[in-house]
Amino acid sequence: xxxxxxxxxxxxxxxxxxxxxxxxxxxxxxxxxxxxxxxxxxxxxxxxxxxxxxxxxxxxxxxxxxxxxxxxxxxxxxxxxxxxxxxxxxxxxxxxxxxxxxxxxxxxxxxxxxxxxxxxxxxxxxxxxxxxxxxxxxxxxxxxxxxxxxxxxxxxxxxxxxxxxxxxxxxxxxxxxxxxxxxxxxxxxxxxxxxxxxxxxxxxxxxxxxxxxxxxxxxxxxxxxxxxxxxx
DNA sequence: GACCAGGCACATC
DNA sequence: GATGTGCATGGT
Numbered sequence: 001x002x003x004x005x006x007x008x009x010x011x012x013x014x015x016x017x018x019x020x021x022x023x024x025x026x027x028x029x030x031x032x033x034x035x036x037x038x039x040x041x042x043x044x045x046x047x048x049x050x051x052x053x054x055x056x057x058x059x060x061x062x063x064x065x066x067x068x069x070x071x072x073x074x075x076x077x078x079x080x081x082x083x084x085x086x087x088x089x090x091x092x093x094x095x096x097x098x099x100x101x102x103x104x105x106x107x108x109x110x111x112x113x114x115x116x117x118x119x120x121x122x123x124x125x126x127x128x129x130x131x132x133x134x135x136x137x138x139x140x141x142x143x144x145x146x147x148x149x150x151x152x153x154x155x156x157x158x159x160x161x162x163x164x165x166x167x168x169x170x171x172x173x174x175x176x177x178x179x180x181x182x183x184x185x186x187x188x189x190x191x192x193x194x195x196x197x198x199x200x201x202x203x204x205x206x207x208x209x210x211x212x213x214x215x216x217x218x219x220x221x222x223x224x225x226x227x228x229x230x231x232x
Numbered sequence: 233g234a235c236c237a238g239g240c241a242c243a244t245c
Numbered sequence: 246g247a248t249g250t251g252c253a254t255g256g257t
Contacts, residue, residue: 037238038238041237041238041239042237042238042239042240043236043237043238043239043240044237044238044239045236045237045238046237046238047237048237049237049238094237095239095240098240098241102240137240137241138239138240138241139239139240140239140240140241141239141240142238142239142240143239143240146238158238160238160239161237161238161239162238201238202238205238208238209237209238213236213237
């Protein structure tokens with residue numbers, strides 16, 4: 001197995017970026033909307049997440065912008081709604097009873113420990129923030145890292161099923177490697193550049209959505225030229 | 233109908 | 246530690 005290098009991973013990024021341009025993730029008007037979306041998108045198509053977010057926007061429950069005061073107000077209002085009311089609003093996203101509980105857990109933690117203020121999270125080191133998120137019921141590694149990167153603007157490389165599949169198929173990782181291995185690889189090799197990590201993950205999702213959904217469908221993929229001789 | 237989607241927790245072995 | 250299953254809507 002050729003040992004992956006920073007040069008190789010940056011070449012992957014250039015190929016994807018050349019193809020699609022910057023993805024401008026996370027698509028949302030506010031950091032609050034990112035937090036909500038991160039829960040809603042768990043094992044769910046983004047299309048269905050958008051329906052649920054539209055419900056919340058229609059009810060004026062998401063901030064119109066990223067002004068801290070607007071963010072905090074929305075966080076507190078969503079929190080005050082309670083699980084049952086949240087559940088009816090987010091229903092189109094699927095697994096809505098579970099997600100309402102998970103979202104409320106996250107909101108409750110944010111209100112309790114940071115007074116619903118993103119600014120107040122600044123003094124918490126990233127590893128501590130990650131551990132706190134992982135301790136919440138319903139937040140696993142991918143959701144925690146997506147929140148860290150896209151909502152809290154911390155250096156966390158997000159791994160998802162597409163990323164794992166691509167890394168495995170390209171033999172960048174041994175077959176048994178899992179989430180933490182993939183993240184360690186990316187974080188060790190890539191420069192600690194939050195905008196790069198932001199768009200890198202978005203590009204990998206774009207590759208996955210476009211080319212990985214049906215199993216051997218690599219024709220036209222911007223990463224195809226990097227595939228090893230004997231694809232798995 | 234089956235299968236999947238920008239996961240996670242839990243049961244069981 | 247590894248594997249299997251429920252959650253649930255909406256698109257293909």
